[in-house]
Amino acid sequence: MFHLLHVLLVSYLVACNALDRHFLRPISDSDLHPADGVSCESWQFGVETNNVRDWKHVPNACEDYIGHYMLGGHYRSDSAVVVTEAIKFAEAFELVGDGKDVWIFDVDETTLSNLPYYAANGFGVEPYNSTAFNEWVNQSAAPALPESLKLYKKLLSLEIKVIFLTGRREPTREATSTNLQSAGFHTWEKLLLKGVDVKTNSLVFKSGERKKLVEQGYRIVGNTGDQWSDLLGSPEGNRTFKLPDPMYYVA
Numbered sequence: 001m002f003h004l005l006h007v008l009l010v011s012y013l014v015a016c017n018a019l020d021r022h023f024l025r026p027i028s029d030s031d032l033h034p035a036d037g038v039s040c041e042s043w044q045f046g047v048e049t050n051n052v053r054d055w056k057h058v059p060n061a062c063e064d065y066i067g068h069y070m071l072g073g074h075y076r077s078d079s080a081v082v083v084t085e086a087i088k089f090a091e092a093f094e095l096v097g098d099g100k101d102v103w104i105f106d107v108d109e110t111t112l113s114n115l116p117y118y119a120a121n122g123f124g125v126e127p128y129n130s131t132a133f134n135e136w137v138n139q140s141a142a143p144a145l146p147e148s149l150k151l152y153k154k155l156l157s158l159e160i161k162v163i164f165l166t167g168r169r170e171p172t173r174e175a176t177s178t179n180l181q182s183a184g185f186h187t188w189e190k191l192l193l194k195g196v197d198v199k200t201n202s203l204v205f206k207s208g209e210r211k212k213l214v215e216q217g218y219r220i221v222g223n224t225g226d227q228w229s230d231l232l233g234s235p236e237g238n239r240t241f242k243l244p245d246p247m248y249y250v251a
């Protein structure tokens, strides 16, 4: 099991030009297991449908399963379905065309992938170490999620402007901006980060920012995120698109 994961991980890291090789660290201190008779696929389905909420880490028994999902082709394939539908929707949408039609993207696990970080630190890592994560963010080394990059390019060609709305904090603005550009997201209307003093959760913060955008005259055509907290809350925009993320939960 470990060897197959290792092979997948190394080929993944080669594919995204990562310089370092990272290895999956088994998590042994977890007492979380799916209930008897419940498969990891069922747990994952519960997560993606927002039925399983407020989970702190991937159940220990599912770490290998989630590792394979992320590093093999399944994560990419699920993301491709989301993006295909988003492109169909965007192409058919009747835009006003005054430069105020916008599409919102979250950053982490939506446009940029932190898979090298999670692969190195374990898919079941807990507690979340914000210092370690921000060190990684400051490297500006996260690869693009290829399906989202495809959607991004399509939206620009349709003259829909892109707004990045992230729970990353203001001090990481430069690192995030550098990373987005080097990953291929060259231009945007706005890059909205969370201020250092903002205490509200992601759902409240992000819906509040969307409300401000609407008040500024923007029309939110679509919104893409890996967390339900990226998408829920008024105003939602004309459609939301949920990307897969079985690695962590953000309220």
Ligand SMILES: *[C@@H]1O[C@H](CO)[C@@H](O)[C@H](O)[C@H]1NC(C)=O
Pocket (backbone or CB within 6 Å): 129, 130, 131, 132, 135
């Ligand atoms: C969090 O990460 C930092 C930086 O890598 C490390 O120095 C620190 O020991 C970590 N904290 C915990 C609780 O693991």
Ligand SMILES: *[C@@H]1O[C@H](CO)[C@@H](O)[C@H](O)[C@H]1NC(C)=O
Pocket (backbone or CB within 6 Å): 130, 131, 132, 134, 135, 138, 171, 172, 175
């Ligand atoms: C990341 O960079 C920002 C901006 O330079 C800095 O304020 C912050 O302390 C850095 N974080 C870490 C964990 O290195």
Ligand SMILES: *[C@@H]1O[C@H](CO)[C@@H](O)[C@H](O)[C@H]1NC(C)=O
Pocket (backbone or CB within 6 Å): 094, 237, 238
């Ligand atoms: C898009 O959403 C706005 C705001 O809710 C609404 O007024 C408009 O009719 C919607 N457009 C379409 C085509 O559904």
Ligand SMILES: [Mg+2]
Pocket (backbone or CB within 6 Å): 106, 107, 108, 109, 110, 225, 226, 227
């Ligand atoms: Mg995210």
